[in-house]
Amino acid sequence: MPSAHLSDRGVVRVYGEDAKSFLDGLITSDLDRVSPQAARLGALLTPQGKILFDFIVFEAPQDIGGGYYLDVMRVFAPDLAKRLGFYKLRAKITIEDRSDTLAVVAGWDTPKPADEAGLVAEDPRLPALGWRAIVAAEDAVEFAQGSAEDYHARRIALGVPEGGRDFLFGDAFPHEALMDQLHGVDFDKGCYVGQEVVSRMQHRGTARTRIVPAVYEGGFAAEVGVEVTAGEKTLGKTGTGAKGHGLIMIRLDRAADALAAGETIRAGGIPVALEKPAWINFPFPGEAAPQV
Structure with a gap:
């Protein structure tokens, strides 16, 4: 217990x-x-x-x-x-x-x-x-x-990030830190500092960068702050990791393009697989496009 x-x-x-x-x-x-x-x-x-x-x-x-x-x-x-x-x-x-x-x-x-x-x-x-x-x-x-x-x-x-560990204070928007997914932003409340920007990101769906969970190949995790890459492109940087799992801040569109092209995503040179938790409700890299 x-x-x-x-x-x-x-x-x-x-x-x-x-x-x-x-x-x-x-x-x-x-x-x-x-x-x-x-x-x-x-x-x-x-x-x-x-x-x-x-x-x-x-x-x-x-x-x-x-x-x-x-x-x-x-x-x-x-x-x-x-x-x-x-x-x-x-x-x-x-x-x-x-x-x-x-x-x-x-x-x-x-x-x-x-x-x-x-x-x-x-x-x-x-x-x-x-x-x-x-x-x-x-x-x-x-x-x-x-x-x-x-x-x-x-x-x-x-897959739950924390400030000062998985993103730098003063550098990340609430959507990037998944606060919109984890009940950290109440969009129907009154005014607060920074509300206009956060509301605009919510209504326009402009959060292209997000922290996402990843599983490292081999059970090891990269150090915090190293580059996440696919081919020659940089997708983002690593957050904390433990026991083969990690959190990485990436550009969702670049990750989706890399996976569609069959490229391997690497964090600090270690291959990683992106893993979508059930509680995340935004489009996730590697998901099939919804049927129209």
Whole structure:
């Protein structure tokens, strides 16, 4: 029954009278869909629509102080708190980096812990990822039946990317990072930073570059950031890999052309097969064209 302390994750707390309206006007997720029972994937974008930070949003019950807790890559937690502070103006909120006192844990193929353990919710991205929780830092050791490496191997095999690992912050649009597929963008919510660009990509279907799962020949995975090629053409770059599975950011049209021409796609020189998960609903390289 594996669970793991994700020591690479930190926590930023936003609370106060205006916390909901403040965050709702900034991030991609609709806070009406966040509750103490339901977390949500979200991101803070640049005005040009690129991801500055991605995170999972938890809401605390009022009886323990309320507010929102953002589960973010720990090394970027201070920057996220600082960036949110730029937008604070006269909003009645407090923003705190709580990464020293709180920890993020995850579990899969095992029941969720009781609510008393902390903020607990099903992983909002994909049911197969299991559950996720924010707990007191001193309690994280209780959830270390598995390792963070085990968790990431499962995440990668399921095809779920994470910012700072599989794409660079400030460099990728939400569609490229599959946030539209993983419930990280609520297209029917009000305005937020970068919304115009993201909405245009959604309605025009202009996301030509995507992160896709791949299976490496021989069971080895390429290092992060090496070129993905087919013949003489560069298709993109690699993200993280584990146990023969990997995530790669590629131009979908170039990959489709390569496969149609019978060319082998290689990542760091290693042959890879693109693998479409059931939850992806955009046209995938190598799929047969739909019958008209």
